[in-house]
Amino acid sequence: GQNIDQPTEMTATEGAIVQINCTYQTSGFNGLFWYQQHAGEAPTFLSYNVLDGLEEKGRFSSFLSRSKGYSYLLLKELQMKDSASYLCAVRGHHASGGSYIPTFGRGTSLIVHP
Amino acid sequence: EPEVTQTPSHQVTQMGQEVILRCVPISNHLYFYWYRQILGQKVEFLVSFYNNEISEKSEIFDDQFSVERPDGSNFTLKIRSTKLEDSAMYFCASSRSSGLADTQYFGPGTRLTVL
Numbered sequence: 559g560q561n562i563d564q565p566t567e568m569t570a571t572e573g574a575i576v577q578i579n580c581t582y583q584t585s586g587f588n589g590l591f592w593y594q595q596h597a598g599e600a601p602t603f604l605s606y607n608v609l610d611g612l613e614e615k616g617r618f619s620s621f622l623s624r625s626k627g628y629s630y631l632l633l634k635e636l637q638m639k640d641s642a643s644y645l646c647a648v649r650g651h652h653a654s655g656g657s658y659i660p661t662f663g664r665g666t667s668l669i670v671h672p
Numbered sequence: 673e674p675e676v677t678q679t680p681s682h683q684v685t686q687m688g689q690e691v692i693l694r695c696v697p698i699s700n701h702l703y704f705y706w707y708r709q710i711l712g713q714k715v716e717f718l719v720s721f722y723n724n725e726i727s728e729k730s731e732i733f734d735d736q737f738s739v740e741r742p743d744g745s746n747f748t749l750k751i752r753s754t755k756l757e758d759s760a761m762y763f764c765a766s767s768r769s770s771g772l773a774d775t776q777y778f779g780p781g782t783r784l785t786v787l
Contacts, residue, residue, distance in 0.1 A: 593715075600763050600778035601707075601715060645715060659728050662715040 560584045560650045562663035569669045578631045584650030588658040592631045593645040641670045674698045676779035684785045693749045695764030704747045705765040754786045
């Protein structure tokens, strides 16, 4: 089975940097995603990592260590509009078959205050 | 900017009834997905679809569920006999290719309420 852990809630100050961690245990691994979800809205894709290392995309970066089952999402120069839930999702083997399906964590609610 | 659309935005149905949730993916996208999110809980993958076939499906996607691309634009999710626990927000998504790094664009969702 799959298990994804992320902190439930984090707070940070506008202009600061915040790191949201995600640890996972999966049977098989075929990539890790980060999504942003504002309350009452659909998720928005942020990043995908399948190899170890850091992927940078503007103010957002995502890091993966497969050997440690660990990822983080780094948000720089925080803005008020970054207040949202950040979802970590890992593609692992389906329980009853060989295909890979994504399993989502419960999300980390980030509150950015002035 | 092209976007994924879903109808209806809110569907209320009685337990045991069939519902069809509709999605119009972005026009040049080839890969389609359904997810659901029960209120206050995590997003759950249901199914992915490519070339008129299911590519992957989760344990949630049992015989009560089916997907179809009835024409060149629509992608539907059917729940044959709804249960109370099917109440959730259902999101459709599409991507241009199968490259996993390729962005999946989500629709705004259909809120399904089963009474």
